[in-house]
Amino acid sequence: MITIVEGADRDHHPHLIDEMFRMRAAVFADRLEWDVTVTDGREIDRFDAEDPLYLLSLDDRTGALQGAVRLLPTTGPNMLRDVFPVLVPGGAPASPLIWESSRFAVNPATYNACERAEANHVVNRTTIELLCGIVEVCQSAGIEHVVSVFDARMARIFRSIDCAFEVIGTPTRIGRTMTYAGVFDMSDDMRERLGDAGRLLSPVLAKVEAQQNPNPRYA
Structure with missing residues (x-):
């Protein structure tokens, strides 16, 4: 299930948030070798100080962190506008109706001990x-x-699970790989297609009350 943690409330979930930052270091610095800053084994950037919304995937049985993603409003500081403007020469989207997702990661600890098929x-x-969870x-x-x-x-993964996106701006080689900026539709159709792909037809959010308005500042 997905647990929602607002950036302003992350002191109420110290273990989970710390585990998330450590997971991000393992994924983005160690595995993908991105140019990110790791301090004391944790990958934290300036956007974590912008009161983001974190979605944490937790194992239903053990509560272990399986993955995470960060959401920010495009009306404030965000990675596309402030770090990757080369991808959008005409300017990054900025609207109260558009959020940005970033630091999407699956925890290596959840699959390192698995057989390859099970890990996949x-x-x-x-x-x-x-x-x-993002759509919901x-x-x-x-x-x-x-x-x-x-x-x-990630573009290949999105296509393989029927997660449609529209490329905006100009795809550019950054480091060793082609990098894209894409827009995803948060529609019922998107949720249905993802649910079919993962056999997740029921809501994935753990807290019903969080679905009413997970962060009034962003709405």
Whole structure:
């Protein structure tokens, strides 16, 4: 299930948030070798100080962190506008109806000990669960679209699970890979297609009350 944690309330979930930052270091610095800053084993950037909304995928049985993603309003500081403007020469989207997703990650600890087929299943299911969570949260807050920066590997994953996106701006090679800016529709159709792909037909959000308005500041 997906647990929602507002950036302003993350002191109420110290263990989960700390685990998330450590997972991000393992994924983005160690595995993907991105140019990110890691301090004391944790990957934290300036956008974590902008009161983001975190979606955390937790194992239903153990409560272990399986993956996470960060959401920010495009009306304030965000990665596409402030870090990757080269992708959108005409300017990044900025609207109260558009959020940005970033730092999408699946925890390596959840699949490192698995056989390859089982590991692929874990990664795929966690990925789809996080995407379903994004749609559900956005719909509850009246958000119509999500914009994100992603590489060619993620583009292939999105296409494989029927997670449609529209490329905006100009795809550009950054480092060793082609990088894209894409817009995703937060529609009922998107949720249905993702649910079919991951057999997640029921809501994935853990807290019913959070679906009413997960962050009034963003709505």
